[in-house]
Amino acid sequence: MIKVNILAVGVHPDDIELSCAGTLLRHAELGYTFGLLDLTRGELGTRGTPEIRSREAFAAAEKLGAKFRENLDLPDGFVTADEATVRKIITAIRDCQPDIVLANALSDRHPDHGRSGRLVADACYYSGLLKIETKDYSGVMQEPWRPEAVYHYIQDRNRAPDFVVDITKHFSRKMEAVACFASQFNDDVASVYSKEPTTPISGRDFMEFLHAKARSLGREAGYDLAEGFNAVRYPGVGNLFDLD
Secondary structure, three states: OOOOOEEEEEOOOOHHHHHHHHHHHHHHHOOOOEEEEEEEOOOOOOOOOHHHHHHHHHHHHHHHOOOOEEEEEEOOOOOOOOHHHHHHHHHHHHHHOOOEEEEOOOOOOOHHHHHHHHHHHHHHHHOOOOOOOOEOOOOOEOOOOOOOEEEEEOOOOOOOOOEEEEOHHHHHHHHHHHHOOHHHHOOOOOOOOOOOOOOOOOOHHHHHHHHHHHHHHHHOOOOOOEEEEEEOOOOOOOOHHHOO
16 A cells, blocks of 8 residues: 555445545545555445455446555454454554545444444554554554544434535546446346345435435535535634635
């Protein structure tokens, strides 16, 4: 991995695309770089296989223009905050030295989301501790690194955002990245996946839900479409005129 401004982390492949891809695209347009980190292969998902989802994930990363996409191969459904797991995440954070980390929602319909959100936030803190020693993927000792901020993207359940990001110009590209995960979201009768079990996210109504959610999140801020985030530590602003 290489140094990036933003590291987006998802416990499942497609978490990032569904919840914060528009924000990543907006910041790329502003000149910032970003990388993607998946904690698991999503192997417990009803549809598709880990191999298919990995191919889809890399296609989505290319569509978004990510500097890298890595997977920690943690067990889907059973990610826990044991030392080995935390060290893996710390190693990834120190390797790419992000200024900002975007993580799963702090609570959500899928229990993996809340566990991952808290785990990644904890790892960001521990990553700054001098006495926790880690080595990079080539065996070189890493320097401590603590991101300046961790923000949790809003996922399935409605949560009051602490702030929202205008993604109006970037929503169509976000949805192109989401569409890369055809095994999860494509119920078209012509699709090779059309005979797989129906899930709450596999039908056209889920795509409509994503658009409606973006409209709802943007409405109060005066945006057509937005993505929402929660911050454990409230953000500050240096100039009131910086706020929309």
